[in-house]
Amino acid sequence: MRKSAATLEGGRTRTGPRPRTVPLALLLPALLGLAFLLLPLVALLIRTPWSTLPGQLTSPGVWQALRLSLVCATMATALSLVIGVPLAWLLARTDFPGRGLVRALVTLPLVLPPVVGGVALLLALGRNGVVGQWLDAWFGITLPFTTAGVVIAETFVAMPFLVISVEGTLRAADPRYEEAATTLGASRFTAFRRVTLPLIAPGIAAGSVLAWARALGEFGATITFAGNFPGRTQTMPLAVYLALQNDPAAAIALSLVLLTVSIAVLAALKDRWITPS
Amino acid sequence: MQTLSTRRSRRTLRAGGAGAALLLALSACASSSDTNATAKSGSSAAAPANPSGTVTVFAAASLEEGFTKLGERFEQRHPGTKVTFSFGGSDSLAASITGGAPADVFASASPKTMKVVTDAGGTSGTPATFVRNQLEIATLPGNPDNISSLKDLTQSGLKVVLCDESVPCGAAARKALDAGKLKLTPVSYEQDVKSALTKVELKEADAAVVYKTDVRAAGDKVEGVDFPESADAVNDYPIALLEDAPNAEAAQAFIDLVKSADGQKVLTEAGFLEP
Numbered sequence: 001m002r003k004s005a006a007t008l009e010g011g012r013t014r015t016g017p018r019p020r021t022v023p024l025a026l027l028l029p030a031l032l033g034l035a036f037l038l039l040p041l042v043a044l045l046i047r048t049p050w051s052t053l054p055g056q057l058t059s060p061g062v063w064q065a066l067r068l069s070l071v072c073a074t075m076a077t078a079l080s081l082v083i084g085v086p087l088a089w090l091l092a093r094t095d096f097p098g099r100g101l102v103r104a105l106v107t108l109p110l111v112l113p114p115v116v117g118g119v120a121l122l123l124a125l126g127r128n129g130v131v132g133q134w135l136d137a138w139f140g141i142t143l144p145f146t147t148a149g150v151v152i153a154e155t156f157v158a159m160p161f162l163v164i165s166v167e168g169t170l171r172a173a174d175p176r177y178e179e180a181a182t183t184l185g186a187s188r189f190t191a192f193r194r195v196t197l198p199l200i201a202p203g204i205a206a207g208s209v210l211a212w213a214r215a216l217g218e219f220g221a222t223i224t225f226a227g228n229f230p231g232r233t234q235t236m237p238l239a240v241y242l243a244l245q246n247d248p249a250a251a252i253a254l255s256l257v258l259l260t261v262s263i264a265v266l267a268a269l270k271d272r273w274i275t276p277s
Numbered sequence: 278m279q280t281l282s283t284r285r286s287r288r289t290l291r292a293g294g295a296g297a298a299l300l301l302a303l304s305a306c307a308s309s310s311d312t313n314a315t316a317k318s319g320s321s322a323a324a325p326a327n328p329s330g331t332v333t334v335f336a337a338a339s340l341e342e343g344f345t346k347l348g349e350r351f352e353q354r355h356p357g358t359k360v361t362f363s364f365g366g367s368d369s370l371a372a373s374i375t376g377g378a379p380a381d382v383f384a385s386a387s388p389k390t391m392k393v394v395t396d397a398g399g400t401s402g403t404p405a406t407f408v409r410n411q412l413e414i415a416t417l418p419g420n421p422d423n424i425s426s427l428k429d430l431t432q433s434g435l436k437v438v439l440c441d442e443s444v445p446c447g448a449a450a451r452k453a454l455d456a457g458k459l460k461l462t463p464v465s466y467e468q469d470v471k472s473a474l475t476k477v478e479l480k481e482a483d484a485a486v487v488y489k490t491d492v493r494a495a496g497d498k499v500e501g502v503d504f505p506e507s508a509d510a511v512n513d514y515p516i517a518l519l520e521d522a523p524n525a526e527a528a529q530a531f532i533d534l535v536k537s538a539d540g541q542k543v544l545t546e547a548g549f550l551e552p
Contacts (some may be wrong), residue, residue, distance in 0.1 A: 123283025127436075128480035144481045145436065145464035224472070228441060234466075242468060245368050245443035 017230040041259065048256055049249045055143035057255035064231050065175035066257060070148065072235060073215035077162075080211050082161040085204060089192065091163070092170035103167075110160045117156055121139025125152065125225075149226035150233050161214055164206035169203025170196070209269045213262060306464035324363035329357045333379065335370045336362060337386035337514065338471060339410065342383070342494050344535075350543070351534050360525055366469060367445065374399050374519065381528035384516040384535070386410070387445040391515040401525070403496070404517035407536050408549035411511050412449055413489040414502040415477050422483050427453060428506040430484055431461050438473045438482045441466040446473070450486040461482040467483040474499065488512075491546035 021089045034089065049056070056062070091103055109117055125132040135141045143149040181191040197204075219237040226233040228242065236258045243251035332351075336344050342365045348360035363370065363380070367390040374380055375397040383400070384407070385391040391404045416424050422435060430437045439461070440447030447466065453508050454461055464482065467473040476482040478498045492501035516535060522528045534540050541551055 122479055122481060126481045128478060144476075223468060227438065227476070228467060229463070229465050238468075242441050242443045242466075245366075245441070247443070 009106075019056050019089070028253045030249060044252060044255055044259065052249060053253055053256075056250050057257065061239065062254060062257065065234050065236045065254075066261070068150070068231070068233075069216055069235040069237075069258070070261070071213050072150045072154055073158075073218075076158055076215040077212040079151060079155045079163045080159040081204070081208060084159045084211075085166055088170060089196070090165045090167035093175065106163050107160050109157050114157055114218065114220025114222075115224050118153060118221035121153060121156060121221065121225040124147075139204050140184045145224060145227045145229065145233060147226075147232055148233060150222055153221040153225040154218045157218050157221050158211040158215040161210040164202075165207030165210060166200060166203050169200040169206075173199045205269070209266065213266060216218075216258070216262060328355045328524075328530040330524050330527055331359045332381050332524055332527045332531050333549055334360060334362050334382040334384065334528075334531065335374060335378070335380045336364055336382075336384040337367045337370070338364045339488055339490050340364065340384055340514070340544075342490070343544045343549065346543050347531075347534060347540055348474060350539070351531055354534075355527070355530065360531060368393075374402070377521075379521070379523050380484070380519055381522040381524050382516065382531055383519055384514060386512060386514055387448075388513050388515050391433040391517060394517070394519075399520050399524065400517040401520045404515035405536065406513045406552040408514045408518045408541070408544050409552055410488045410490055410514065410549055411509050412446070412453055412486055412504075412507040413492050414504060414507060415474055415485045415487050415492050415495070415499040416502055417477065417480060417483060418497060418500050420500050420502065424484055424502055426502075427457050427486075427506050428459055430458055435484065436482045437461065437463045438465045438467050438476045438485045439463040440470055440473050440486070441468060442511055444469055446470040446486070446488060447499070449512055452510035453486070453504070458507040461507075488548070490548035513552070514549070 007173075024185070087106065091099065091106070101140070112120075122129060122144060124130050125135070125143050126146065127133065127136050132143065136142070143152060173196070176189045176194050181195045182188060186194065217237055219241065222235060225240050228234050228238050236254060240251050240254045240258065243254055311478045316526075317513075334344065344362060346365075348362060349359050352358055363373075367387060370383065371385065371390045371393045372395050372408070374383055379461075383391070383394055388404075388406075391400075394400055395404060401434055414424055414427065414430065417421065424430065424435075427515075428452060429435075439450050442448055442451050446469070465476070467476065467485075470487050470491055473485040474487050474495055477485045478495060489501065489503075516532055518525060518528050518532060535544075
């Protein structure tokens with residue numbers, strides 16, 4: 001997704017200056033679209049209880065939840081990189097029967113309601129789950145209600161963003177460089193490590209940012225699979241949701257923190273690593 | 278965030294309301310000759326009790342089983358009526374109502390939530406407590422951990438889930454624990470009573486403190502254990518006719534049915550206590 005946007009930006013600079021006149025038929029819906037996306041954020045700012053904000057934000061619970069959110073989202077992104085990049089390579093560079101189906105299944109968590117994902121994770125990796133019961137019996141590991149469970153729930157929801165982003169970049173990258181490396185004696189894995197990876201680095205960076213941002217905002221799968229316990233599994237989105245039940249002002253304050261962090265990171269990373277040139 | 282969700286639900290509800298109004302108009306044209314109306318006319322003294330049209334009831338999720346039954350009974354008793362329910366968390370329902378949702382009746386799981394609507398001038402008349410709900414411990418079928426008291430939940434190695442204290446079942450559990458002077462560290466504070474129960478149903482947790490009605494509704498997937506401290510944490514459920522009710526007359530008839538001996542029987546069968 002992000003990758004195609006980057007290509008478009010790159011293409012635009014190459015094809016010369018933008019057309020000077022914007023047709024009204026495009027401008028109006030475009031502005032409406034912009035307003036639609038920004039209005040909720042503006043509303044959040046308008047309704048923020050600025051006077052009580054410092055008090056809300058200095059409570060230790062907020063920082064505990066924020067720290068957990070940042071740590072878990074980063075770990076989920078790392079995990080996605082370790083298993084998602086090879087998966088993307090498999091999808092882009094090899095041919096096997098049923099590849100189209102596999103690709104569809106990989107992207108399923110993008111459209112699956114996160115709560116359903118959480119339930120599925122419980123049935124798979126829970127204490128009584130298909131695989132989870134063996135983890136428990138053999139290693140004494142139970143994932144629900146643990147920080148590891150949060151990371152797994154976030155990875156499940158966020159990794160497809162990385163996979164489709166990297167896969168798209170791989171498809172656009174010329175495989176002849178890899179082939180040249182292998183004909184020069186490099187093993188397939190060495191070629192992947194020394195040639196392919198640097199080639200698709202921007203795509204990996206873009207996918208990582210998307211995955212990280214998605215993991216940071218993850219709610220449904222996390223609360224379903226990992227539960228909600230302050231300091232252990234309560235991430236910011238969970239804290240926001242529960243605060244909304246009886247203290248909307250606190251929920252707004254927490255939302256503002258999450259929003260600020262997200263915007264800051266997205267903006268910083270985008271300028272540095274994603275946009276080419 | 279709240280502004281957004283309220284606005285969104287208001288929009289959906291407005292669409293629903295338009296549909297309801299259409300139905301109401303249609304059924305008014307049909308003018309069913311409903312003579313054996315049994316509703317005792319409450320606030321609507323002037324008009325004869327002859328309910329027709331759609332009654333929209335916003336009710337706490339825990340009332341789903343009992344109210345669905347009562348809705349069917351109401352429709353049978355008053356041909357030409359239709360009862361539509363919106364079950365959900367009491368707090369979000371209250372937010373929808375104060376946000377202008379076209380509902381006739383609100384049945385909340387806590388007086389505190391009802392007060393939100395009353396304070397906003399959303400109710401017509403005083404809300405009345407119609408049932409009460411008591412906590413119970415839900416354990417795995419067969420009670421493999423031999424849990425017989427609230428204190429048993431505090432033993433180490435046991436995975437217990439509670440509701441978060443920001444939702445009524447969590448506040449009630451806190452009251453019960455305080456009454457028993459017990460300290461309990463759960464593995465999770467769940468966002469509502471159903472998800473707490475689900476963790477036990479899926480055998481991910483060994484026990485949960487939930488409502489008696491939820492244990493009853495779960496059938497043989499969980500086993501209920503009563504505990505004396507629950508007497509200190511009984512939840513009152515208030516019901517009220519709403520100020521802007523599009524169909525006040527039929528709504529009052531529905532409330533009367535809920536409070537009648539018949540209605541109470543259905544609700545006590547679902548595990549509720551009489552007020």
